[in-house]
Amino acid sequence: MVQRHSRNPWRLLLVEDDRELAGMLCGLLRDEGYAVDVATDGQRCLHLGLSRQYDVLVVDRHLPPLDGLDLLGRLRSRAVRTPVLLLTAMGTVHDRADGLDAGTDDYLVKPFELDELSARLRALCRRALDVNDVLRIGSGHLHVGRREVGLASDEQIALAAREFALLWALASRPEAVPSRAELRRLVFQEAPAASIVDTYGYCLRRKLGRRVVRTVRGPGYRLGAL
Structure with a gap:
């Protein structure tokens, strides 16, 4: 939550x-x-x-x-x-x-x-959001101002702006399953193809682990675990 x-x-x-x-x-x-x-x-x-x-x-x-x-x-x-x-x-x-x-x-x-x-x-x-705001996600957290993800192991991982924006969009509604098209509109407004969501989803998995972004067959993506 x-x-x-x-x-x-x-x-x-x-x-x-x-x-x-x-x-x-x-x-x-x-x-x-x-x-x-x-x-x-x-x-x-x-x-x-x-x-x-x-x-x-x-x-x-x-x-x-x-x-x-x-x-x-x-x-x-x-x-x-x-x-x-x-x-x-x-x-x-x-x-x-x-x-x-x-x-x-x-x-x-x-x-x-x-x-x-x-x-x-x-x-x-x-x-x-104030730059000092923090969102808790299970045992991890997102720090807005630094665009960092804090893991349960106390490791801090910095994300690029779009990576952070995509993770934030998923974290805002952890029980929802937004489509690729919806995420493209929310996070990558100027991008013509919904496949850009796949690209940045891959980047997040590479930095934060395979479970952080879950692909739901058909609809799109949902938040996983840090």
Whole structure:
């Protein structure tokens, strides 16, 4: 089981004026292990965003009385750098550009798949990690700032950036079996072929042992043992 030690669990602010959708997403996110606060309007979000510390914000674009983009502009102008995932029904290139210019870190168009929401939030949380954060994996651990893996034998093994990112993606959901295509999107966004996952899986096995990354016939990979 993966544990986050320096700040546990992830703190998330969900801003959604559709109360039914907000309730459904809140339940899902809490099941995923997040500590969730909910705001149903932009003014409440602004207050919470300025007065509390969060790891990630999930913000609907159309909010009363503040529009989501206006809200983001106010938060960024007051030095709030928390990663933001913007939810919107507006998915044109122009709309996405407006969101990015306003300070959002990622963009998800409604309707969306819950698995994609979860994956995008994990990616944003990884970016927000403090360099001193440590993830425990059984008797081993991952050290974020040094991109090192600590083994039960007390040996410390440094990994390349992509090797570490792939191991982290698997460690974030140790019971899941992500496909090669999903891992390529999460870790190697610009790579055209899912086979790049096989290459870096081989690199991890070579450095950390054959059991660290398990190949699941058909679906893809899962975390093994350090």
